Amino acid sequence: MSVLIDPARWPAHGTVFSHLVSDESLEELHAFARAMGIAPNAFDGDHYDVPVSMYEELVAAGAEEVSGSELVRRLVKSGLRITAAERSSKLEKILHQRFARLFPNTSELERDPICDALLERWDEDHRHYHDLTHLMSVLKNIEYLERQGEPMGVFPRAVKLAGWFHDAIYRADPVLPPGQDEEDSARLAERVLPELGVPGPEILETARLIRLTFTHDPHDDDHGGKVLSDADLEVLARNPGGYQRYREGVRQDFGKVDDADFVAGRERFLRGMLAQNPIFNTQTGRKRWERPARRNLMSELYPRGGKAQD
Known part of the structure; x- marks a missing residue:
């Protein structure tokens, strides 16, 4: 102990x-x-x-x-x-500032109600991993990849908006069809973003990117999709303690799923991730996150030095 x-x-x-x-x-x-x-x-x-x-x-x-x-x-x-910055009250202030930077030509009266509604969604009681901390992490990862020179596609802001909305609706309900949360999150973005003056083509790209987070499988020429997917999956490469926090949070998120079904679903996820070669799509992601992510996934799939079964 x-x-x-x-x-x-x-x-x-x-x-x-x-x-x-x-x-x-x-x-x-x-x-x-x-x-x-x-x-x-x-x-x-x-x-x-x-x-x-x-x-x-x-x-x-x-x-x-x-x-x-x-x-x-x-x-x-x-x-x-x-950390203090990861705690809810501090996070909300930081996230408000980040949201405002995406819309420099709008007023607080236009921005704040939409941002508040988004943050309320991300801070719902049933969320344990897919929460405000995850939102902040994804946004920071997007900015990190952008600073490293990774191309962001035709609409760079759409990648960041997709980060904001990608789990805005999150129920983890086994009764729902797979991908329904991503679909509903994309539709939410399509309804809300016109109120902030986002042009139609940029809204379409934002929604497309949100839907992509169901598969995390962007095409080779989908630069924005590569950045968003890698930013969302970075958690797989955390140190052992951080990865364990992620695992425990995901299990709590899927509290409606019984243990046997969760274990089976989790194994499918792990095998699916390991079958992707590579897991990460950007050069930066492959260089920094590929090896530790594979190590974590293998350790979870085959704990205590267990070996793969034929």
Whole structure:
């Protein structure tokens, strides 16, 4: 077990609190918290806030005592740390600024209601991976690929707009036909973007790119599709802790799916990704993300050194 606890020194509610984390997995942390009777609402993204009255009991149960700086260092190294910029309130402000930059000739009265509605969708309670953090990640990845000189197609802004809308409607409902969320997200963009003065051809390109995120299989000459697809799949190349957070978030997103069906569907996804050669379509994506992504996918498909079956 690798559950850590730092000294109780954070004042609130008439007492002081410690941070309880795992540098191995959120699954381990949640299991430990349940066993110790810690309320679920004490969880704050990557840690539980626990009162000093529980400190000795938690240590006796196996939590490792570490300093605050050591706890943060190990949490960061694990890839499970959520930075301040990734937390919802801060993210919304940053995302508002990013959205405004796409429409420099529109007023706040025109932009803000649409941006607010989008952010509300991305912040729905049932989302755990496909949330505001994922939105920010995709937008940052698009900008990174653009800075690296990757071509963005005829309508560069359409790639960024597709990033904003690509999971705007996300239900992960097994009753729905495959690709329905992407289709409905594309239709949402087609309805909303005219209100912001986006030209028709650019709207059509945005919607096309959104639909492409169902397959992540752009043609060789589809430069915008390559950038969007790679930006969306970058999570597959995260360090082990970050990849595990992604896996756990996806499982929570598909909470309506029973374990057996989820495992079968996840295996199909893993095999499908590994069958793509390469997974990433841009030169930058192949150079930076291809090898770690394949390593993560193989480790998930064949855990603990298991071998492929013929």
